[in-house]
Amino acid sequence: MKTVISIDPITRLEGHGKIEVFLNDKGDVDRAYMQVPELRGFEVFSLGRPAEDMPQITSRICGVCPTAHHMAATKALDDLYKVEPASAGRKIRELVYNAFMLEDHAIHVYVLGGPDFIVGPDAPKELRNIVGVIGKVGLEVGKKVISMRRRIRELITYAGGKVIHPVLGLPGGVAKSISPDELPKFKELAKDGLEFAEFTLQVFRDIVLKNKAYVDLITSEAYTHKTYYMGMVDQDDRVNFYDGKLRVVTPEGKEHSKFDPRKYLDHIAEHVEPWSYIKFNYLKSVGWKGFTDGPDSGVYAVAPMARLNAAAGMATPKAQKAYEELFKTLGKPCHHTLATHWARVVEMIQAAERMVELVNDPEITSKDVRTIPTQKPTSGVGVVEAPRGTLFHHYETDERGILTKANLIVATQNNSARIAMSVDKAAKGLIKGGVVNDGLLNMVEMAFRAYDPCYGCATHTLPGTMPLVVSLRDASGRVLREIRR
Amino acid sequence: VAFAAARLLREGPRDYEVVESAETGLALLDHLEGFDQAVLLDAIFTGKHGPGTVLEFGPDDFKMAPAPSNHFAGLPEMIKLAQRLRMRFPKDLRILAMEVDNPIVFRQTLTPEARKALPAFVERARRLLSA
Numbered sequence: 001m002k003t004v005i006s007i008d009p010i011t012r013l014e015g016h017g018k019i020e021v022f023l024n025d026k027g028d029v030d031r032a033y034m035q036v037p038e039l040r041g042f043e044v045f046s047l048g049r050p051a052e053d054m055p056q057i058t059s060r061i062c063g064v065c066p067t068a069h070h071m072a073a074t075k076a077l078d079d080l081y082k083v084e085p086a087s088a089g090r091k092i093r094e095l096v097y098n099a100f101m102l103e104d105h106a107i108h109v110y111v112l113g114g115p116d117f118i119v120g121p122d123a124p125k126e127l128r129n130i131v132g133v134i135g136k137v138g139l140e141v142g143k144k145v146i147s148m149r150r151r152i153r154e155l156i157t158y159a160g161g162k163v164i165h166p167v168l169g170l171p172g173g174v175a176k177s178i179s180p181d182e183l184p185k186f187k188e189l190a191k192d193g194l195e196f197a198e199f200t201l202q203v204f205r206d207i208v209l210k211n212k213a214y215v216d217l218i219t220s221e222a223y224t225h226k227t228y229y230m231g232m233v234d235q236d237d238r239v240n241f242y243d244g245k246l247r248v249v250t251p252e253g254k255e256h257s258k259f260d261p262r263k264y265l266d267h268i269a270e271h272v273e274p275w276s277y278i279k280f281n282y283l284k285s286v287g288w289k290g291f292t293d294g295p296d297s298g299v300y301a302v303a304p305m306a307r308l309n310a311a312a313g314m315a316t317p318k319a320q321k322a323y324e325e326l327f328k329t330l331g332k333p334c335h336h337t338l339a340t341h342w343a344r345v346v347e348m349i350q351a352a353e354r355m356v357e358l359v360n361d362p363e364i365t366s367k368d369v370r371t372i373p374t375q376k377p378t379s380g381v382g383v384v385e386a387p388r389g390t391l392f393h394h395y396e397t398d399e400r401g402i403l404t405k406a407n408l409i410v411a412t413q414n415n416s417a418r419i420a421m422s423v424d425k426a427a428k429g430l431i432k433g434g435v436v437n438d439g440l441l442n443m444v445e446m447a448f449r450a451y452d453p454c455y456g457c458a459t460h461t462l463p464g465t466m467p468l469v470v471s472l473r474d475a476s477g478r479v480l481r482e483i484r485r
Numbered sequence: 486v487a488f489a490a491a492r493l494l495r496e497g498p499r500d501y502e503v504v505e506s507a508e509t510g511l512a513l514l515d516h517l518e519g520f521d522q523a524v525l526l527d528a529i530f531t532g533k534h535g536p537g538t539v540l541e542f543g544p545d546d547f548k549m550a551p552a553p554s555n556h557f558a559g560l561p562e563m564i565k566l567a568q569r570l571r572m573r574f575p576k577d578l579r580i581l582a583m584e585v586d587n588p589i590v591f592r593q594t595l596t597p598e599a600r601k602a603l604p605a606f607v608e609r610a611r612r613l614l615s616a
Contacts, residue, residue, distance in 0.1 A: 064510075107511065111511070129562060130562060130566055131562070131565045131566055131569055134566065134569050134570065135569070139569070139570060139571070142566075142569065142570050143570055146511070146514065146566075146570065149511060150514075150515060153515070163512075164506075164507060164508050164512070165507075
């Protein structure tokens with residue numbers, strides 16, 4: 001007999017941000033709140049299912065970065081079944097993951113961050129999109145972006161069966177080896193990917209760094225928060241997207257802690273506010289002191305700029321050179337949120353260089369891609385650096401591998417306190433005496449666009465509006481004005 | 486509901502290709518590039534029509550979104566992008582969408598209204614494809 005399951009009320013990300021601005025008696029901002037009024041249920045409705053389903057279930061969380069969830073879930077299964085992945089299997093995972101990082105970062109630079117810097121922060125809103133970016137960088141570059149993206153997705157599709165919801169990862173390895181016949185194509189892709197990443201750095205230098213107004217904007221106080229930073233590092237403390245330890249540095253740039261991702265609950269805690277469904281992560285050892293920065297506040301950041309801050313360097317030579325250029329210009333640690341766009345380009349180079357290394361590794365075509373698990377499952381943690389920051393998957397099961405607990409901490413959640421601070425700062429800077437500067441939405445958008453928060457995967461409204469609503473309230477809570485796209 | 490329709494559209498002889506996709510944004514370019522004619526099937530929630538109502542749109546019925554994220558990039562942005570890049574993209578593009586009861590409730594099957602309207606939805610798509 002067929003069972004029909006209907007889950008109600010809403011359990012899926014609806015996808016809009018909501019900002020509530022409270023004014024004091026003088027009409028100045030008392031406090032601005034960035035709210036996420038959606039509730040997601042993945043941690044709940046996965047309970048009772050086999051843990052092995054998680055790489056497939058959790059890749060549905062986000063249509064933009066399914067590969068990150070797939071990989072974190074797969075690594076959690078390795079840990080759950082206490083199995084060390086076969087060496088070639090691990091390398092195929094890394095190849096796919098670095099390809100994904102390159103593609104996702106490239107799309108962010110040209111499609112998402114592009115409107116702010118390539119088109120320009122003051123450009124009319126109708127040009128603030130990929131079409132405006134193509135207009136600025138030229139048709140040939142636009143074609144290159146689209147072509148590179150497509151070729152990378154072909155690699156992911158080859159290895160993972162499909163690009164949007166890959167079926168690559170299994171506990172102990174991967175489902176498919178790479179055929180030697182296919183390798184030349186991927187070698188060509190990796191080489192072109194590296195050229196493309198280096199070209200992108202040159203675009204960034206030419207369009208952004210040579211423009212004083214843009215650099216002033218990046219380094220402006222409005223987009224600066226002196227927080228802790230976290231990122232995954234290898235044994236030499238260099239950036240690693242796929243595996244390693246988590247390193248946290250202080251706002252002064254000194255190592256605060258370095259830990260095995262399995263111990264994340266000893267280091268990270270979640271603060272809850274009654275006005276948002278998103279939890280606000282903080283460092284347990286420093287404590288939650290509210291939405292404030294500095295060494296006494298446990299607020300920390302993740303994502304490209306944070307990863308570079310948290311590491312001692314990049315793992316590949318050309319990326320290391322680009323890393324040194326960034327910090328020589330902006331200082332280390334770099335507290336400027338908008339510099340995340342630059343850090344993203346540095347990471348593109350590392351991802352491409354790592355792809356080149358992996359496709360030239362003789363083991364990459366080995367057929368020995370999986371170690372069959374033999375242990376009974378108990379508890380497993382899998383962590384990767386998603387494009388938007390550190391992503392945690394933690395599962396507990398009974399001895400049959402049926403999930404009894406699932407805890408997911410996504411990148412945006414790590415950044416949520418800092419994003420809320422950015423919104424509050426922007427509102428305080430732009431609303432005076434009850435008068436709202438029309439640049440508010442743009443400034444707020446620029447602040448959180450740098451983090452690329454993942455609030456809106458599922459929203460596609462017919463008129464095509466960006467679902468951000470700003471409500472302005474007086475000291476008594478009465479709504480004075482609503483601004484919306 | 487579009488997936489259910491796609492499966493029915495595959496039945497019997499046909500001179501068109503059926504692609505199922507849960508993707509949006511730039512992925513649409515991958516699916517649509519190289520074709521001269523395309524019919525997109527989707528669910529829609531306007532709240533203005535009864536569940537099961539089939540609505541037809543053309544590319545000009547959608548506006549581009551001044552959005553902060555590529556999470557929001559959709560069909561209108563991709564049409565414009567394909568034009569700018571001079572890609573071979575369907576000149577004859579129609580969008581057929583079925584009004585659904587509630588798009589944010591998870592369920593494993595179609596609602597009775599959508600199930601009832603499905604044959605007409607598929608038939609209309611076939612007519613557009615043979616036009």
